[in-house]
Amino acid sequence: MYFLTINPTVLLIKTFNDKNMKTNSISRRDSIKMSATVAAGLLVAPLGAQSLNKNNVNQLKLLVVGAHPDDPETGCGGIMSKYAKNGHEVVSVYLTKGEAGIPGKTHADAADIRTEEAKKACDIFGVRPVFVGQIDGNTKVDAEQYDGMFKIIEKENPDIVLTHWPIDTHRDHRTCSLLVYDAWLKSGGKFALYYFEVMTGIQTQNFNPTDYMDISDVIDIKHKGCYQHVSQHIEEDYFNDLLHGKMEVFRGMEGGYQYAEAFTLQMQSKKMTL
Numbered sequence: 156m157y158f159l160t161i162n163p164t165v166l167l168i169k170t171f172n173d174k175n176m177k178t179n180s181i182s183r184r185d186s187i188k189m190s191a192t193v194a195a196g197l198l199v200a201p202l203g204a205q206s207l208n209k210n211n212v213n214q215l216k217l218l219v220v221g222a223h224p225d226d227p228e229t230g231c232g233g234i235m236s237k238y239a240k241n242g243h244e245v246v247s248v249y250l251t252k253g254e255a256g257i258p259g260k261t262h263a264d265a266a267d268i269r270t271e272e273a274k275k276a277c278d279i280f281g282v283r284p285v286f287v288g289q290i291d292g293n294t295k296v297d298a299e300q301y302d303g304m305f306k307i308i309e310k311e312n313p314d315i316v317l318t319h320w321p322i323d324t325h326r327d328h329r330t331c332s333l334l335v336y337d338a339w340l341k342s343g344g345k346f347a348l349y350y351f352e353v354m355t356g357i358q359t360q361n362f363n364p365t366d367y368m369d370i371s372d373v374i375d376i377k378h379k380g381c382y383q384h385v386s387q388h389i390e391e392d393y394f395n396d397l398l399h400g401k402m403e404v405f406r407g408m409e410g411g412y413q414y415a416e417a418f419t420l421q422m423q424s425k426k427m428t429l
Contacts, residue, residue: 218245237368279376349421354398369414
């Protein structure tokens with residue numbers, strides 16, 4: 156039986172307590188100071204490999220932040236299901252409610268439909284949904300939104316955060332990534348930050364994974380959750396135009412598994428072996 160392992164090596168980042176890191180903006184001086192602090196303060200703490208079986212390791216908290224309903228599910232449905240299955244707390248954060256995602260529907264009607272689809276998927280995975288409240292197709296990167304994302308992540312206090320890779324053809328995906336990255340900087344690197352991919356080659360670009368998650372034992376659960384997004388025609392297109400199924404197989408081949416999800420670790424971030 157395969158057990159997900161975590162923490163064979165943990166990089167502990169020296170806490171950065173400069174009061175300026177608590178403001179809404181990060182100056183060039185703060186950025187340089189943080190980088191120098193991290194480089195000087197990295198300590199390697201080798202730990203024995205531990206199973207994510209809830210009887211063998213302390214509970215972790217995983218936060219997945221996606222731009223729209225279906226982004227966390229298609230990009231991270233396997234890892235979310237696996238963590239939840241093994242007794243860990245998982246939260247799926249949606250930047251928008253997918254207001255612009257159903258042709259012929261008003262924003263309000265589309266938001267209602269896609270919110271319910273997301274909630275159904277989260278129920279299947281055993282995770283808790285959170286909706287940020289930005290608008291699909293009109294997401295913003297400004298001081299107010301930076302502060303809002305930071306407050307959400309600070310309140311949740313996760314061990315690991317997964318979000319969109321920033322080089323992406325979809326503007327909302329880029330917005331989401333920047334907001335989360337800024338929250339990570341403002342926190343002083345408090346949590347491990349990884350990026351996930353969606354529809355690589357069409358949306359995600361220039362993505363080179365550092366970590367692979369074996370999702371072979373939860374692949375059916377992942378698909379069932381993803382298929383709740385009926386308005387997006389995911390079930391009929393999952394293995395074709397949407398590329399999700401092909402990516403699971405390809406990343407599995409790369410990682411040495413039947414099916415896998417791939418992630419990229421933010422440089423200077425804490426490392427949690429996924």
